[in-house]
Amino acid sequence: MQPATERALETYWAAQLGVPADAFEQDGVVVGETAHDDNVQIFVREGTVAVGAPSTLVAECRAHADELVSVTVDDPAALGRWVTDRIVPVETVLGPAFYGYTDAESVAPVESPARVLTATDEGAYGRFQRAVPADEWDAGGPAFEPGETVGIEADGRLVAAAGYEVWDERIAHISVVTHPDYRSRGLGRTVVSRATERALDAGLWPQYRTLDAWPWSVALAEGLGFERFATGSLVVAQPSNR
Numbered sequence: 001m002q003p004a005t006e007r008a009l010e011t012y013w014a015a016q017l018g019v020p021a022d023a024f025e026q027d028g029v030v031v032g033e034t035a036h037d038d039n040v041q042i043f044v045r046e047g048t049v050a051v052g053a054p055s056t057l058v059a060e061c062r063a064h065a066d067e068l069v070s071v072t073v074d075d076p077a078a079l080g081r082w083v084t085d086r087i088v089p090v091e092t093v094l095g096p097a098f099y100g101y102t103d104a105e106s107v108a109p110v111e112s113p114a115r116v117l118t119a120t121d122e123g124a125y126g127r128f129q130r131a132v133p134a135d136e137w138d139a140g141g142p143a144f145e146p147g148e149t150v151g152i153e154a155d156g157r158l159v160a161a162a163g164y165e166v167w168d169e170r171i172a173h174i175s176v177v178t179h180p181d182y183r184s185r186g187l188g189r190t191v192v193s194r195a196t197e198r199a200l201d202a203g204l205w206p207q208y209r210t211l212d213a214w215p216w217s218v219a220l221a222e223g224l225g226f227e228r229f230a231t232g233s234l235v236v237a238q239p240s241n242r
Contacts, residue, residue, distance in 0.1 A: 001227055005103040009205065009229055010045075012170060017043060017052030024048045029065040033058045040083065040235040043099075044073050057237075060087045073233055074212070080235065088237045095233030098218045100208040100226030102196065107206075108225035109197055112190035114152040114160075116198075117144070121151065121158065128158040131179050142175045150194040152187055162191035164199055164206070172199035172206045189220050196224060 010024040017023075018032025027047030034041070034052040040061065041052040049068055053061040064086045071082045076093035084090045117125065125144045128151075129137060142149055142163030149163040159182040164172035174195055178188040192208070199206040208226045210217040222228075 001101060001103050001229075002105050005101070005105075005205065006229070009101060012168075013043060013050070013230070017041060017050045019050050019052070023050050029068045031058060031062045031065050039237055040087070042068075042073055042079070042095075042233045042235065043230050044096075044232070045230040049073070057088055073231070076233065079233060083235050091236045091238045093233055093235050096212045096231045097233065098208070098210050098212055098221065098228055099230045099232050100210075100218075100221045101229050102200075102206055102225040102227065104200055106225040106227060107196060107200060108223070109193045110186075110190055110224070112152060112193065114150055114190040114194040116194075117146060117149045117151045117158075117161070119146040121146070124153075124158045125149075125151070125161070128161065128179060131181075132177055133180070137177060140175045141177045148198075150191045150198070152190050154182055154185075154187070160187040160191045162188070162195040164195055164204075166204065167207075170205060172196075172202070172204040174199070174206060174208050189223060192220065193224050 011021055014021050014023050018034045019030045023030045024045050029049040029051065031051045031053060033055055038054050040057060043050040051061055072078050074096050076095060080090040080093045122144060129141060132141060142161055145163060149161055151158050151161040153159060159179040162174060162176040164174045167173055174192060176188050176192050196206045208221040212218065
């Protein structure tokens with residue numbers, strides 16, 4: 001990515017995590033206060049570990065910040081135990097996740113018949129959604145938005161779709177899902193490629209987030225020019241402690 005893109009993303013995420021604007025220019029752990037979340041978000045970029053915590057937990061996080069350097073953030077079980085022992089009982093840890101971005105300089109689109117769907121595709125989209133397990137759709141299925149959602153067909157039916165949700169008028173958070181019978185054919189890659197191009201044309205930063213436990217999904221993103229900006233984990237506190 002262009003240095004300007006990386007700097008802009010660092011500024012954006014510093015604000016989201018409540019840490020100083022130059023936090024990602026320094027090695028070590030930095031803890032910020034977030035105003036909109038009850039959980040703890042940990043963002044690792046190169047030598048920086050940026051932690052965003054709610055006001056109820058920020059003091060405890062800061063008190064133990066130096067210890068976090070020795071914790072393997074890539075191990076969610078170890079991270080959950082560490083937070084439970086020192087800060088707050090943990091319900092689950094979501095992550096580690098690949099946070100990838102691309103820009104006009106780095107993107108590597110693929111040619112395909114993927115197209116923007118229209119209102120006439122609503123029925124086909126419904127049949128496609130019903131073919132995907134509900135938990136998978138909830139995790140990555142894009143909403144059907146005529147004129148926005150991208151799809152691709154095979155054998156006379158819709159088999160993959162991608163779209164994006166705009167965050168803070170700057171980030172295009174991409175979601176994608178493929179019909180179970182048509183996976184491992186590169187179809188998800190084609191619709192993500194088209195959605196990424198549309199996001200760039202709209203002046204947004206395309207974001208592809210996926211679990212590192214799904215290397216095929218990370219590979220899809222990297223094949224299109226997405227670069228790992230950071231590795232993120234979300235530590236979800238037990239309900240009684242939120």
